[in-house]
Amino acid sequence: MDKRQVLIFDTTLRDGEQVPGCKLNTPQKIEIAKQLELLGVDVIEAGFPISSPGDFNSVVEISKSVSEPIICGLSRGVKKDIEVAAEALKYAKRPRIHTGIGTSPSHIKYKFKSTPELIMERAISAVKHAKSFVEDVEFYAEDAGRTDNEYLARVCEAVIKAGATVLNIPDTTGYCLPDEYGAKIKYLMDNVRGIENVIISAHCHNDLGLATANSISAVMNGARQIECTINGIGERAGNTSLEEVSMIMKQHPRLNVYNNINSKMLNPISRLVAERMGMFVQPNKAIVGSNAFAHSSGIHQDGVIKNRETYEIIDPEEVGVHESLIVLTARSGRAALAFRLHKIGYSITKLELDEIYQIFLEHADKKKEITDEDLHEIMKISNVAG
Numbered sequence: 001m002d003k004r005q006v007l008i009f010d011t012t013l014r015d016g017e018q019v020p021g022c023k024l025n026t027p028q029k030i031e032i033a034k035q036l037e038l039l040g041v042d043v044i045e046a047g048f049p050i051s052s053p054g055d056f057n058s059v060v061e062i063s064k065s066v067s068e069p070i071i072c073g074l075s076r077g078v079k080k081d082i083e084v085a086a087e088a089l090k091y092a093k094r095p096r097i098h099t100g101i102g103t104s105p106s107h108i109k110y111k112f113k114s115t116p117e118l119i120m121e122r123a124i125s126a127v128k129h130a131k132s133f134v135e136d137v138e139f140y141a142e143d144a145g146r147t148d149n150e151y152l153a154r155v156c157e158a159v160i161k162a163g164a165t166v167l168n169i170p171d172t173t174g175y176c177l178p179d180e181y182g183a184k185i186k187y188l189m190d191n192v193r194g195i196e197n198v199i200i201s202a203h204c205h206n207d208l209g210l211a212t213a214n215s216i217s218a219v220m221n222g223a224r225q226i227e228c229t230i231n232g233i234g235e236r237a238g239n240t241s242l243e244e245v246s247m248i249m250k251q252h253p254r255l256n257v258y259n260n261i262n263s264k265m266l267n268p269i270s271r272l273v274a275e276r277m278g279m280f281v282q283p284n285k286a287i288v289g290s291n292a293f294a295h296s297s298g299i300h301q302d303g304v305i306k307n308r309e310t311y312e313i314i315d316p317e318e319v320g321v322h323e324s325l326i327v328l329t330a331r332s333g334r335a336a337l338a339f340r341l342h343k344i345g346y347s348i349t350k351l352e353l354d355e356i357y358q359i360f361l362e363h364a365d366k367k368k369e370i371t372d373e374d375l376h377e378i379m380k381i382s383n384v385a386g
């Protein structure tokens with residue numbers, strides 16, 4: 001069977017930017033949007049135009065500066081929001097309005113003080129109104145993760161009839177388990193009339209650390225778009241991380257899917273977003289953390305030096321990292337020490353290595369990491385010419 005494409009919808013500039021203290025200005029947003037275009041994302045959610053004049057302006061300017069991906073603007077299921085989003089998107093070559101409403105019992109009862117039937121009517125009107133401005137309308141059922149499947153299916157069917165082209169099923173609170181979220185997607189695939197004519201989109205939050213697993217589970221059950229952010233940034237514990245889902249799809253042929261991400265740009269764009277947002281990436285973050293390709297224990301180092309595949313499932317160059325790191329610590333063995341000494345220009349015999357290794361261990365026990373400068377010092381003390 002032919003591989004199925006999974007579209008990458010990047011929301012770094014909208015959901016990602018909702019992180020406290022991570023405000024970007026318009027030139028910074030344009031800079032990131034241009035890099036996202038080069039990265040190969042299919043959709044850029046450029047902002048929430050009604051939220052502020054700055055956000056409106058960013059959506060306008062990104063629409064003018066980026067031509068390949070679809071440019072999407074968020075709106076609540078409210079007439080004025082939709083009109084402002086349409087206005088902000090007027091320069092986009094391929095505009096999409098993303099509109100919707102909360103569908104879970106708590107959103108209906110506490111946020112809207114409404115009823116399921118009235119919410120359904122509002123959803124239909126929102127999609128119809130958006131459709132009067134653009135052809136491409138994505139509908140989000142906020143808190144779909146905690147929405148009853150049967151009601152959710154009815155809402156989906158109604159908004160498809162009203163003209164929605166994409167159905168976003170957000171796990172807004174990051175509550176679902178992967179099998180549960182996957183089953184929700186499958187339920188919609190099996191029970192919504194017209195579903196074959198639209199794209200189901202996974203939009204997961206990471207409150208329980210399950211955003212990536214849930215997004216992949218959605219893909220395994222029929223979702224054809226994943227909404228995600230660079231470095232997984234976003235509200236609270238963040239959104240699904242783009243680098244993780246794109247590489248999972250690349251690494252696992254069994255999924256029988258592909259995406260258009262140019263993986264060599266993953267590390268450079270991660271650093272750009274971290275820097276512009278002033279939000280550093282945790283060292284052990286998959287794919288883009290500084291330790292993602294660093295080996296520090298003797299057993300692992302020995303293996304990687306013999307053959308990278310022993311402890312690495314991804315070639316670092318494939319994600320834009322020049323090479324794996326062999327970090328020298330008190331846990332390192334002779335192989336790693338010899339490897340690093342060789343890299344910085346020393347060639348030593350096996351006997352000399354034994355002597356240097358003892359001095360190395362004395363130093364390493366006092367320090368977290370032995371640097372190249374430390375190694376030069378150790379070589380001086382050892383009296384080995386190298």
Ligand code: KIV
Nearest residue numbers: 015140142143170172
């Ligand atoms: O998490 C969410 O439900 C959202 C929607 C507004 C799409 O971000």
Ligand code: ZN
Nearest residue numbers: 015170172203
């Ligand atoms: Zn979200």
